[in-house]
Amino acid sequence: MAEPATHAHGASGQGESRRDFLLYATWAVGAVGTAAALWPFVHSMNPAADTLALSTVDVDLTPIEEGQSITVMWRGKPVFIRYRTPAEIEAARAVNVDDLPDPQPDEERVIEPQWLVQVGVCTHLGCIPLGQKPADPKGDFGGWFCPCHGSHYDTSGRIRKGPAPANLEVPEYAFLDDTTVRIG
Amino acid sequence: MSGYKFNNRVVQWVDDRLPVFSVLYHSTVDYPTPRNLNYWWNYGSLALFALVVMIVTGIFLAMSYTPHVEHAFESVERIRRDVNYGWLIQYLHMNGASMFFIVVYIHLFRGLYYGSYKAPREVLWWLGVIILLLMMATAFMGYVLPWGQMSFWGATVITNLFSAIPVVGDAIVTWLWGGFSVDNPTLNRFFSLHYLLPFVIAAVVFLHLVALHTTKSNNPLGIDPTGPQDTIPFHPYYTIKDMYGVGVFLLFFLYFVFFAPNVLGHPDNFIPADPMVTPPHIVPEWYFLPFYAILRAVPDKLGGVVLMFAAIVVLFFLPWLDSSRVRSARFRPIYKQFFWLLVLDCIVLGWVGANPPEGSFVLIGQVATVYYFFHFLVLLPLLGKFEKTRPLPASISAPVLKGGGKVVAEASAQRMEKA
Numbered sequence: 001m002a003e004p005a006t007h008a009h010g011a012s013g014q015g016e017s018r019r020d021f022l023l024y025a026t027w028a029v030g031a032v033g034t035a036a037a038l039w040p041f042v043h044s045m046n047p048a049a050d051t052l053a054l055s056t057v058d059v060d061l062t063p064i065e066e067g068q069s070i071t072v073m074w075r076g077k078p079v080f081i082r083y084r085t086p087a088e089i090e091a092a093r094a095v096n097v098d099d100l101p102d103p104q105p106d107e108e109r110v111i112e113p114q115w116l117v118q119v120g121v122c123t124h125l126g127c128i129p130l131g132q133k134p135a136d137p138k139g140d141f142g143g144w145f146c147p148c149h150g151s152h153y154d155t156s157g158r159i160r161k162g163p164a165p166a167n168l169e170v171p172e173y174a175f176l177d178d179t180t181v182r183i184g
Numbered sequence: 185m186s187g188y189k190f191n192n193r194v195v196q197w198v199d200d201r202l203p204v205f206s207v208l209y210h211s212t213v214d215y216p217t218p219r220n221l222n223y224w225w226n227y228g229s230l231a232l233f234a235l236v237v238m239i240v241t242g243i244f245l246a247m248s249y250t251p252h253v254e255h256a257f258e259s260v261e262r263i264r265r266d267v268n269y270g271w272l273i274q275y276l277h278m279n280g281a282s283m284f285f286i287v288v289y290i291h292l293f294r295g296l297y298y299g300s301y302k303a304p305r306e307v308l309w310w311l312g313v314i315i316l317l318l319m320m321a322t323a324f325m326g327y328v329l330p331w332g333q334m335s336f337w338g339a340t341v342i343t344n345l346f347s348a349i350p351v352v353g354d355a356i357v358t359w360l361w362g363g364f365s366v367d368n369p370t371l372n373r374f375f376s377l378h379y380l381l382p383f384v385i386a387a388v389v390f391l392h393l394v395a396l397h398t399t400k401s402n403n404p405l406g407i408d409p410t411g412p413q414d415t416i417p418f419h420p421y422y423t424i425k426d427m428y429g430v431g432v433f434l435l436f437f438l439y440f441v442f443f444a445p446n447v448l449g450h451p452d453n454f455i456p457a458d459p460m461v462t463p464p465h466i467v468p469e470w471y472f473l474p475f476y477a478i479l480r481a482v483p484d485k486l487g488g489v490v491l492m493f494a495a496i497v498v499l500f501f502l503p504w505l506d507s508s509r510v511r512s513a514r515f516r517p518i519y520k521q522f523f524w525l526l527v528l529d530c531i532v533l534g535w536v537g538a539n540p541p542e543g544s545f546v547l548i549g550q551v552a553t554v555y556y557f558f559h560f561l562v563l564l565p566l567l568g569k570f571e572k573t574r575p576l577p578a579s580i581s582a583p584v585l586k587g588g589g590k591v592v593a594e595a596s597a598q599r600m601e602k603a
Contacts, residue, residue: 040273044268044273048267049267050266
């Protein structure tokens with residue numbers, strides 16, 4: 001790119017290296033400046049302040065009976081909260097962890113054993129698995145069944161059969177008191 | 185076009201099938217440009233830069249904007265407060281509109297001063313006027329989108345201009361609104377068109393450039409290059425000069441964006457639109473003020489509207505209204521003075537447009553309006569017949585190169601800077 005200018009001044013060896021240096025320095029400053037100017041545009045597509053402000057949700061657990069499930073909205077996604085029966089907990093813990101596609105003991109997936117909190121989005125391609133309502137199919141392992149491509153989840157929300165690669169995601173959450181949980 | 189040979193074989197392979205590289209090389213590198221262009225010739229590339237800034241910032245704003253009467257105002261406030269760098273993008277877009285008009289108005293007056301509209305550049309000039317009209321439509325509709333008080337009442341007043349048309353006027357206004365007042369359907373269509381028109385502008389800009397590269401650039405002397413000694417390649421001479429211009433322009437532009445972002449706007453537009461209350465003093469954005477003054481100069485509804493549109497339409501006829509064969513005002517001592525009088529007249533019109541239509545402003549506005557049309561319709565046709573122009577130089581290089589013949593490019597390149 002520098003050729004015509006170089007020719008126009010017909011500089012000898014000494015002048016050329018200085019010109020080259022100035023040229024490269026200019027390009028470098030221009031590239032950095034352009035990148036800096038692009039960043040605000042890229043970043044503007046990230047979640048805005050008001051979106052981030054909505055990223056926690058508090059749930060009152062008192063109305064849920066043992067064996068019942070509820071679905072709450074968190075960050076635009078369904079979160080499954082199930083009040084598990086002792087039988088379900090036992091079924092989840094009786095499994096040999098090493099045999100699972102995504103090995104994880106049930107103890108690592110819960111804070112209080114009876115409360116299973118997980119993001120209700122199939123880890124395969126993002127559908128919402130069935131199993132929240134009493135009439136729903138719950139799959140071969142008594143947990144959840146994804147109707148899109150037939151993934152079966154057990155009573156701990158772990159993938160047992162089907163194309164999904166991983167267990168249902170457990171969000172960050174904490175118990176504010178015995179009956180209130182804050183997700184996010 | 186395919187006469188170029190490229191060292192890179194991939195480039196050559198593509199170019200043999202689609203001559204993008206030849207065309208690019210021909211029009212941005214090799215393009216022979218008059219060697220004496222001064223800084224007033226920077227404003228074309230600056231206008232293109234401003235258009236790109238507007239389109240890019242606009243696309244990102246549209247990602248966070250909601251074109252609904254219930255949400256539009258709040259969504260713009262959300263952009264300013266909550267969206268990451270939304271304040272920056274919104275202020276770039278808002279002030280960018282003003283910058284675009286500043287640059288284009290200077291570009292236009294550059295053309296008037298140096299006679300860039302004269303043969304063979306009439307079509308180039310027309311395309312420029314079409315771009316100006318499209319810009320005005322786009323800017324007007326964009327101003328409606330934040331749905332503040334000025335947005336709403338500006339939209340009401342401007343769309344009502346069409347009600348001045350005899351017989352079908354009211355039907356046209358109802359059609360423009362999609363209802364019986366400026367409301368949600370109006371906002372929706374304005375958003376749609378505000379997104380569309382910049383790309384129409386880009387297309388006309390492309391034609392503007394094709395026409396430019398066909399007739400080649402005018403220059404401060406207004407005479408045609410006589411040979412290679414009168415031109416220099418566009419790259420690197422004018423690419424670097426244009427980039428320098430962009431740098432200076434950015435300092436000016438970003439000063440407003442960072443330190444005075446609302447100085448060119450109107451505080452009433454920070455009040456949400458209220459169809460029940462008109463603000464006490466309605467004014468358009470500054471770039472419409474001269475036309476607004478012409479509109480109000482006529483105490484007749486239809487007459488005012490006609491005259492306002494005529495103020496732009498008259499520019500289409502400029503190549504024939506100006507009877508002088510000399511392009512540049514440098515060699516037209518009388519035209520030069522009237523040119524500056526026209527500039528002053530436009531500023532006066534803008535000042536009148538910014539003030540309420542009462543007292544002496546009415547009279548000043550009327551005098552300035554009459555003078556505006558007098559300049560184009562009377563002065564220019566007559567000047568060409570009676571003005572004694574100064575002798576034109578033999579060639580672009582002649583005044584600086586004693587003898588004006590073939591010369592070494594090196595020596596003259598620097599001296600030409602001052603020409």
